[in-house]
Amino acid sequence: MTTPDAKRHMPYPLEELIAELRELLGERGVSVELAARERASVDGSRLSPVISAQLPLGLADVVAYPTSADEIAVVVGAASRLGVPITPRGKGTGNYGQAIPFTGGLVLDMTKARAVVSVGDGELTAEAGATMVSLEQAANKADQQILMYPSTAQSSLGGFLAGGSGGTGSIKHGSNHQGFVKALDIVHADGTGEIVHVEGDEAQKYVHNYGTAGIIVRATIALEQLQDWRGFFASFDSFEQLLPLMRAFGELDPLPRLTSGDLSTLADALPDDPAIPAGRASLRAILDVSTVDAATALVEAAGGRVEDVREGPQTSMKISMMSYNHPIEWLQKAYPDTYFHVEVSGDPLIDRIDEVHAVYPGGMLHIETAHGRPIGMLAGRYSSPEEVFAGFDRLAELGVGYHNPHQWFVDFEPARTRELARTTDPNGLLNPGKLVDATLATGAKVS
Template identity: 30%
Template sequence: MPNSDNWLDEMIEAFEAEVVNVRQAYVKRMSQDYYWYSPILKRQLESHFGDCVAAPRTEQELMNVLSFAAKRKIPVVPRGGGTGNYGQIVPLYGGIVLDTSKLNQAIEIKEGEGTFQAGMKLGMIEKTLHESDQELRFFPSTFMKSTLAGFIAGGTGGIGSIEYGTLWDEGNVLELTIVTVEETPRKLKVKKKEELAKYIHSYGLSGVLTEAKITLAKKTNWNDMLIRFADLDQALLFSEKVAINSNIKKRLISVCEAPLSTSFSPIERYTTKEDATVLLQIDPSHQESVTKLASTYKANVEDTFPHYIHINKLRVSDFSWNHVTLWWLKQHTKDTYLQGRFHPDHYLEQVKQLKDRFGDKVLIHFEWIKVKGAVVPSSQPVIRYHSPARLQEIIDAFHEFGIKVSNPHTYLLEEGGKDDWIDQICVAKGENDPYSLLNPGKTKRRANKKQIR
């Protein structure tokens, strides 16, 4: 806990009103993300808030806030767009919610790479890149609100990962600028792959990210497709064929078991309660090949779908990844989801095992991606929630069937299934955050002896 009862008064006096906000309703809103996707996290986190929000306008102002916190031992939780699902930004011990959204400038854009401040929204980066005929390699479905630093510190992959992999794959994140939480904060430039991994999907535990250099892709005028299948297995087999075909350039392959896609109200005219759907973004020059492939699976290709998306100014990405869960929860508020990585050689059998045991209590949703160059079926199935015990039974079954689970019902970093680099993250935390002020409580490990009491 903070070691000074009047630190908040001191902070208000030390910083301008534009930087520090103590309005209770605003602080509560900025202390939350989409953790309520999980009924477990909703119960655990809904009463946790920060004491204030600090929104520095410059990197130096950010360093001043961190220096203030270090001197008084005040917890600091970095916040991007607040679109995470695991309570990453929920302060467990009060303190300062560090809003980085005012650090939102493009620093340098060259052919093939760009450097941007931490708080720049991915949607704005994408729009800016189009001016140079470039685009992001990949992004989450929440990219219009997500910030670059929030994505790097809390995300994994997204639309485009079928071509370029995840944040950990070499060549995607080139350089990070990290600021330490000390009486005199240091600014670090991190470039080596093994060093970068200390800050990717770290929940901001190991340092405050202020800039990032990322690799860019040449812009493609992607064609949106929606294809319906009477049988889920046929939809999955078709989607796999598209995923593994290196001659087909694609950005998205999203598969939903019926009736998941009926919750997509803006495009419900193209869905039915009986049909599985596959949403794709395909290079226009390869659309004919995909259409011919779909015909071999007796699928229904919705020819008017691309035009409908265009004239209604919709984004196919809004009906993929965890937006699938969001649309479903709008109509089924008691349900939840899981995250799992199925085996590329046995995924159909794994799906059958789940359906045989749980039926429509587990609704399949696949997103095909690459991991270290290999095509794998990632999944975010919807769970018809009944109780914590039943949810744990389903998680245990995933493990039993050989499906790797990234558990979205815990706020502890290493319990969420992304623990490959937890040792290195904790080493960096010990070096950069000597008083363990950054997002305390989000890991089971102790980086050093100067923990908050």
């Protein structure tokens, strides 16, 4: 039954779509219950106080739960034929509002379409809802590993490709549009419900654009030979002792899978772990076992101490979950209503750290390495959006690249995506509100 709030704003035949979806998916494959619609209408954007102040930004009219790539396709076909907006959704772990249904309509929850289709030599094919950790496990059984996975390893493949950018493994392989994707199966909003197969450069056009040009239903990603990894934990009296090691660890051969460093503030906010002692700057890394001795020598030469070296995939997962955005989450848990963050990159993160920290009150950098350069999350004490945005110019003056994580616009190749969407989504039904003129995306990017 159509809910009262849906009737107020609904310019499309919702009842007809719901009936058709129930025919396609069964009663359990569709929900119009308020609780289900509310759960499907939020993501991890509460990490941003700028976005949080604007929540809720939208509410689904109906949620569909297809269980396969083929079912995703027919659902998209039905909704687009009837002119109903479609917001694709994976695990909802994105931090920037990409999965919020601004205009209501259908939220397409793809987490039940999670089959690993095949594992071959150097590649793996899986449906959009498969979690990244399940793909890593499947690859490991074939003596291989995926090139990268996000810090939230329970994220879905489709969500990571459409909304993510990098993570564990990016120190070597860069972002997920740089050789990670070999082929995609896509559904366009043209009413046909047909699956379109794209490979190579054509596939890259659908990566990191939030599903605004087509919805990923299945993907083939690159694999490499499995390595014997160790979780490496070190600590230092000061953050300044740690910083040069971000470059030095980036010269180890083989490269680490991840390097990650923080001020003592993070160690004080984390659950107790003797490998991450309170009051000390912390370095965590996922190292090839052959480089542990060299890494130990680097740490000791810098005045630090190695706290522990641990084996097993759970250790790697633990270190991953303390990388990228996750330190900010831990700080927010320990100190509610205090911190915001900005994504940053470049040599000044090491060479001009005091000036970088001074950009925002209470500034503190979480630092990593990706593709040969320092990257990180610069946290500060939140006061207002104006204070956040004013810092962008100061970062640029220091030579720091930044990305604004407090907006939901597509800002990676937006012109290319808009051009593609003219034919793949002629009526603007795919994730409405996310593909806008680039001038509206405040502080989008500086390289």
